[in-house]
Amino acid sequence: MELRKSYFADQRKDDLHEIGQPRPRSDSPGHVTGKTTYFADRNFPGMLHLKMVRSPHHHARIRSIDTSEAEKHPGVVKVLTAKDVPHNVYTILILIQIGPEDETVLADGKVRWKGEAAVAVLAETERAAQEAAAKVKVDYEVLPAVFDMDEALKPGAPIVNEYHGRNYYLYDSGECRKVRFGDVEAGFAGADHVLEQTYQSSPIEHAPTETTGCIVAPEGNDRFTCYTNTQAMFFTLDNTSIILQMPGNKLHFVGGTVGGGFGGKVDVIVEPIAILGAKLTGRPVCFIYSREEEMQISSPRAAEKVVIKDGVMNDGRIVARKVTGYTDAGAYSRHSPYGAQKGAGHYPGPYTIPNVWIDTYCVYTNRTPSSAMRGFGVTIGDFALEVQMDKLARLIGMDPLEFRFINAYRDGDMKAHRQPTEGAALIECMQEASRAANWPVAEKFMAMSSYAKGA
Amino acid sequence: MAKVPVQFTLNGAEKAEFIDSGTTLLHALRDKIGDTSPKGGCHQGTCGACSVIIDGELRLSCLTLAEACNGATITTTSGLSEGGVLHPLQRAFLDAFATQCGFCTPGMIMAAKVLLDHTPNPSREDVVEALSGNICRCTGYEPIIQAVLTAARSNSQNAA
Numbered sequence: 001m002e003l004r005k006s007y008f009a010d011q012r013k014d015d016l017h018e019i020g021q022p023r024p025r026s027d028s029p030g031h032v033t034g035k036t037t038y039f040a041d042r043n044f045p046g047m048l049h050l051k052m053v054r055s056p057h058h059h060a061r062i063r064s065i066d067t068s069e070a071e072k073h074p075g076v077v078k079v080l081t082a083k084d085v086p087h088n089v090y091t092i093l094i095l096i097q098i099g100p101e102d103e104t105v106l107a108d109g110k111v112r113w114k115g116e117a118a119v120a121v122l123a124e125t126e127r128a129a130q131e132a133a134a135k136v137k138v139d140y141e142v143l144p145a146v147f148d149m150d151e152a153l154k155p156g157a158p159i160v161n162e163y164h165g166r167n168y169y170l171y172d173s174g175e176c177r178k179v180r181f182g183d184v185e186a187g188f189a190g191a192d193h194v195l196e197q198t199y200q201s202s203p204i205e206h207a208p209t210e211t212t213g214c215i216v217a218p219e220g221n222d223r224f225t226c227y228t229n230t231q232a233m234f235f236t237l238d239n240t241s242i243i244l245q246m247p248g249n250k251l252h253f254v255g256g257t258v259g260g261g262f263g264g265k266v267d268v269i270v271e272p273i274a275i276l277g278a279k280l281t282g283r284p285v286c287f288i289y290s291r292e293e294e295m296q297i298s299s300p301r302a303a304e305k306v307v308i309k310d311g312v313m314n315d316g317r318i319v320a321r322k323v324t325g326y327t328d329a330g331a332y333s334r335h336s337p338y339g340a341q342k343g344a345g346h347y348p349g350p351y352t353i354p355n356v357w358i359d360t361y362c363v364y365t366n367r368t369p370s371s372a373m374r375g376f377g378v379t380i381g382d383f384a385l386e387v388q389m390d391k392l393a394r395l396i397g398m399d400p401l402e403f404r405f406i407n408a409y410r411d412g413d414m415k416a417h418r419q420p421t422e423g424a425a426l427i428e429c430m431q432e433a434s435r436a437a438n439w440p441v442a443e444k445f446m447a448m449s450s451y452a453k454g455a
Numbered sequence: 456m457a458k459v460p461v462q463f464t465l466n467g468a469e470k471a472e473f474i475d476s477g478t479t480l481l482h483a484l485r486d487k488i489g490d491t492s493p494k495g496g497c498h499q500g501t502c503g504a505c506s507v508i509i510d511g512e513l514r515l516s517c518l519t520l521a522e523a524c525n526g527a528t529i530t531t532t533s534g535l536s537e538g539g540v541l542h543p544l545q546r547a548f549l550d551a552f553a554t555q556c557g558f559c560t561p562g563m564i565m566a567a568k569v570l571l572d573h574t575p576n577p578s579r580e581d582v583v584e585a586l587s588g589n590i591c592r593c594t595g596y597e598p599i600i601q602a603v604l605t606a607a608r609s610n611s612q613n614a615a
Contacts, residue, residue, distance in 0.1 A: 024549065031557030032545040032564065034492025034533035041491035209496040209504055209558045209592050259494070259558030260592045291497040 027257060036257050038210060039227040044217050044284035048077055050277055051129035053119035053136045054297070055111035058366040059145035059158065062109055062118070066137040070121055073135055075128030078281050080120040082108035085276060086245040089163070091333050092268050095238050102163035103332040103369070105243055105272055111140070112160055112331035113366055115297045122277045122285060145366035149305060149326045152365050160331055160364040169329070169337045169362035177344035179358035181416035187320025187355030191311030193395055198307045199384035203300035203328070206373055210259020212298055213288030214270050216278040224275050225252045229259065232266040239268040244276055251275070263372035267299050267334055299371030302336055303328040306347075306384040311355075312392050316406040323347040325360035325381065330369035335376070337362045342377030348416040349385040350426050351407040356416035405430060405445040424450045463527045465490065466534025474521050480514075481505045483521035484531065492533035492561045496590070503589030506562035507531050513569040515588075532561035535568070543613075544568055547606035548599070555593035563589050567603045577607055 030036035067079040082088050088108055091101045107118040119136045123129035144158040151157055152167040160167055171177055188194050214228035230236045233255050241248045258265060274287040289298065304327055311320035325343045329336035340362035347358045375382075393403035405427065413421045427450045434441050458473035465488065472487045481498075484490045484507070496502035498517045505517040508530040535542040541549065544564050554560045563586060570577055570585035577585070582603045591599065 022552075025552065025554070027557065028549050028552075028554050031554040031560045032532075032541065032548045033536055034490075034531065034561040036557050037491075038494070038558065040495070041485070043486050043489075207592055208556075209502055209590060210494065210556070211496070257557060259496075260556045262592070291499060291501075 030257075038257055038259050039215060039229045039254075040210070040213060040286075040288060042215050042227055044215070047215070047284040047286050048122045048124065048277065048281060049126040049129045050274055050285055050287040051121050051123075051126070051133045052117045052293075053121065053133045053138065055107065055114060055116040055118055055138075055140070057111060057140055057142050057145075058114045058147070059143040059160070060111050060140035061143060062107060062111065063139040063141055065119060065139075067119060069135040069137070070119075070132040073123070073128060073132035075124040076121060076132045077124065077283070078122040078277060079132070079136070080106065080122070080273065080277065080280070081118075082106040084280065085243065085273070087243050090239060090243050090268075092235060092239055092335065093333065093338060094242070095235060098333075098337055100163050102161055103334070110162075113368055115293075115368060116331070117273075120273050120277065122281060147365055147367055149303070149328050149361075149363040149365060152363050153361070158366075160366055164364060167364045169333060169340070169364075171337070171341070176359040176361045177341045179344050179347070179356060179416050181348075181357075181418070182320075182355035184320045184322050184355040184357040188309070188311040188322075191319050192314045193392075194309065194311050195388070195392060195395055196307065196309040197384075197388055197391065198305065199380075199387065200305045201301075201303055201380045201383070203303050203368070203370060204373060205295055205298070205300045206260070206262040206264035207295065208258075208260030208262060208264055211289040211291060211294040212265055212270055213286070214274050215284065215286045216271075216274045217284045218278045218282055219252070223250050223252055224278055225254060226271055226275055227254045227256075228271055229261070230255065230265055230268075230271065231258060231261040231263070232268070235266070236268045236271050240272045240275060243268075243272040244279070246275075246279075262374055263301075263376060264298055266372045267369075269298075297368070299330075299334060299369050301373035301376055301379075302330075302339060302370035303367075304343075304380040306381060308347075308384060308388045310388060310392055312396060314396055316393075316396065316398050316403050318351060318353050318392070318407050320355040321348060321353045322357040323359075325358070327360065327362050327377070328367060328370060329362050329364055330367040331364060332369040333362070334369050334371040336370055339372070339377035343381050345417050346378045346381055347385070349382075349389075350409050350424070351404075352409045352413040352421075353407070353416065358416070399441065401430060401434060401439055402441050402445055405441065405448060408450075410450045426450065459522050461521050461525055463524045463529055465529045466531060472521075476522065478521045479517055480507070480509075480519040480521045480524055480529075481516040484516060484529075490531055490533055492531045494558055494561060496558065501590070502559075502562075503566065504559050504562045506565040506589065508565055508569055511569075511572065513566055513588075530565075530568075532564045535564065542568075543609050544571070544603070544606045547602040547609065551598045551602035551605060553595060553598040553602035555591075555595050559589055559591045559593075563591070563599055567606070570603070571607055571610060575607060576611055577603070579604065
C-alpha cells in the first residue's frame with residue numbers, strides 16, 4: 001500500500017510508518033487460543049436465568065395477565081410485570097433530548113409488535129424459566145395493525161404508538177427533516193431531462209454469532225456489576241439508571257469483546273430488566289437471547305423507501321435533486337429518528353447540485369422496532385443514489401464514471417445543508433479507481449483535482 | 456435431579472464431573488469444567504462456534520450429550536498451544552488477520568485442525584468444504600481460508 005501525500009497540501013510533514021505495514025491486532029492472541037473473555041464466559045453460583053413472555057400479536061390490548069401458574073412452577077424464583085419496573089416507559093435518545101419516551105420495558109396495557117416483551121420469568125435453570133414462561137396467561141384483545149409505511153401515513157390508519165399520537169416522528173422542523181437549497185422547481189423546469197425513481201429495501205438482521213445478552217452480579221455494597229456485550233456502554237448505563245431510578249454509582253458496567261455487533265447491540269434491552277431481577281432476588285441473573293430471539297426480536301436495519309427526482313443536463317450536470325426518504329422505525333423510536341435525520345444530510349450524495357429539496361420521514365408501523373446497523377440512515381440511501389446516478393448517465397448516454405467526475409464535490413463547494421466542502425478527495429479516489437479497475441476516462445478528468453477548480 | 460457421572464480426557468487431562476442428565480457437552484465444558492473456548496452461538500447446530508474434536512472427529516458440542524462422551528478424548532482450541540507455543544493453525548490465523556470479533560475463531564480452528572489431520576495438503580476447495588459448517592458474521596472468510604492453507608504449507612515444510 002502506498003500513501004500519496006502529494007494529494008494533500010496540508011498533510012503533516014513528518015513521516016508515518018504504520019500505513020502499509022502489518023501490525024498484529026492486540027486481541028488476536030486471545031481469539032486464537034480461546035482465552036478472550038466474552039460476557040457469557042462467566043458463571044456465578046446461584047445464577048438465575050431470565051426468559052421473556054412475548055406477544056404473539058402485532059397489535060393488541062392486554063386485558064389481563066395471570067402469572068399464578070408460572071409462579072408455582074418448580075424452580076421459579078420471581079415473575080416480573082410492568083408494575084415492577086420503576087420507570088417503565090423510556091426512549092434511548094432521551095439522553096440527547098430526543099423524546100418523547102415511547103417504549104415500555106415490559107408491556108403495560110398494550111403490545112405494538114409481535115415479539116414485544118410482556119412478562120419476565122426468573123428461574124433456577126433456563127429450562128424452568130422457559131417452561132414457566134409458557135404458563136403465563138395473557139388475555140389479548142387483538143387490534144388492527146399496519147405494516148406498510150404508505151398505509152401507516154394514510155388518514156385513518158391505526159395509530160401504532162399513542163406516545164406519538166401519529167404514525168410519524170414529529171421533528172422540531174415538523175413532520176419530516178427538511179433540507180432546502182436553491183430553487184428545485186426552477187431547476188427541474190430548466191433541465192434537459194427529469195428522472196424520478198423509487199427505491200425500497202427490506203429490514204436486514206445483523207445476525208451476530210454471539211447473541212445479545214448480559215450477566216448481572218449483585219455486589220455486597222448494594223451495587224450491581226453488569227457484564228454485557230452492549231455496543232453502547234454509557235447509553236446503556238444512563239438509560240438503566242433512568243429506568244431503574246437508581247443512581248449511576250450503583251451500576252458497574254463491564255464491557256469487553258463483543259462477538260459481532262454491527263450496530264445490533266446499541267439498544268438498551270436486556271440490561272435494565274436483568275439488573276432489576278438481580279435487585280429483587282438478590283441473586284446473579286443471566287439474560288441471553290436465544291438464536292430465535294436474536295433473529296426475530298433484536299432490532300434489524302430499518303426498511304426504507306427512497307424517492308429520488310433528478311433534473312440533468314445533456315452535458316452531464318445535475319441541476320436539481322428532490323429526495324423523499326421514509327424510514328420504517330417499527331413500533332418504537334429507538335435510534336430511528338436520528339437515522340432518518342442522517343439521511344436528510346446525506347441525500348445530496350457527494351455531488352455538488354445547485355438546487356436541492358429533501359424530506360425524510362421516520363414512520364411508525366407494527367413491525368419489529370428497527371435501529372442501528374452499519375451506516376444506518378445512509379447505506380440504503382447510497383444504494384439508491386448510486387443506482388440513480390447510473391440511470392442518469394445512461395439517460396444522457398454518458399460514461400457513468402465520467403458523469404460522476406462532472407458532478408463530484410470539490411473543496412470550497414457549498415453543500416445543500418450549507419457546510420462548505422473541505423478535505424474532499426472524491427476526484428482523487430475516482431482517478432485511482434479508474435486506474436485500478438482499468439476503466440479509462442477522458443484525460444481531462446484524470447487532470448482534475450479536488451483543490452484546483454477548472455477543467 | 457439425579458446426577459450422572461461423566462469422565463473423559465480434555466486436552467490431555469482427566470476430567471470427572473457429576474452432571475444433570477441431558478446436559479450438553481457445551482454446557483458441561485463451559486459451566487462445569489470451565490473451558491469457555493467453545494462458544495454458544497445458536498445451541499441448535501447451525502453456527503459451528505461450539506465445535507470440538509471428539510476422538511479425532513469434528514463434533515458440535517451443543518448437540519452432543521456430555522454423558523455420551525464417557526471415556527472419550529476431547530480437544531478444544533484452548534488446549535492446542537503447548538508450553539506457550541502456538542499451534543501452526545493458531546499462528547497462521549494470527550499472521551493472516553483471520554480473526555475479527557473472534558467469536559467463531561475457536562470453532563474455525565477446530566474444523567481446520569480436523570481437516571489437516573485427515574488431509575495434510577488440502578486444496579482450496581477442501582478448505583472451503585471443511586469450514587462450511589462454521590459461520591463468520593464479520594464475513595472474514597477469505598483470510599481464514601488463507602490461514603488454513605498457510606498452516607498446511609508450514610506443516611508439510613516441517614515434515615519434509
